[in-house]
Amino acid sequence: MASSRDSKNLLKNEFTMGPSEAELIQKRRWVGVLSLLSAMGGLVAWQLEGSTSAIAGPCVRIGVVLGALWLALPTKTRPAAWARIRPWHIGILIVFLILLPRLKPLLPAVLVGIIIGWLLRRRRKT
Numbered sequence: 001m002a003s004s005r006d007s008k009n010l011l012k013n014e015f016t017m018g019p020s021e022a023e024l025i026q027k028r029r030w031v032g033v034l035s036l037l038s039a040m041g042g043l044v045a046w047q048l049e050g051s052t053s054a055i056a057g058p059c060v061r062i063g064v065v066l067g068a069l070w071l072a073l074p075t076k077t078r079p080a081a082w083a084r085i086r087p088w089h090i091g092i093l094i095v096f097l098i099l100l101p102r103l104k105p106l107l108p109a110v111l112v113g114i115i116i117g118w119l120l121r122r123r124r125k126t
Contacts, residue, residue, distance in 0.1 A: 024074055032070045039063025 042059030049056065072081035103110075 021076065025076075028070060028073045028075070031066055031073065035063050035066035035070055037063075038066060 038059050040063070042056045042061075042063060045053045045059060046056035074080040074083070
């Protein structure tokens with residue numbers, strides 16, 4: 001007979017274990033298929049009904065969003081896109097979005113600085 005401690009550990013493991021690799025691959029495939037079907041359905045509706053189609057735009061948008069999700073999902077060789085996001089990344093993004101209207105005139109200079117910094121960075125010796 002299993003003790004109550006074993007049953008608690010079993011329940012804990014059931015909820016803390018992530019999905020298996022096969023389940024992740026299957027879910028990723030389904031998201032990809034639904035993305036393609038939605039986008040293609042929207043394009044077909046646009047071709048058949050023209051620009052007055054009420055379903056074409058939303059279907060294409062849903063297809064694009066699902067396609068982005070498909071790209072972000074984990075694969076065998078890399079973790080999910082959001083696995084490496086830290087709380088301070090989100091804080092920097094929020095501060096940037098708050099200050100964006102005031103800093104718009106400076107964006108070209110900032111972009112040029114980023115590009116120059118990227119070009120002049122130290123490279124690893126291989």
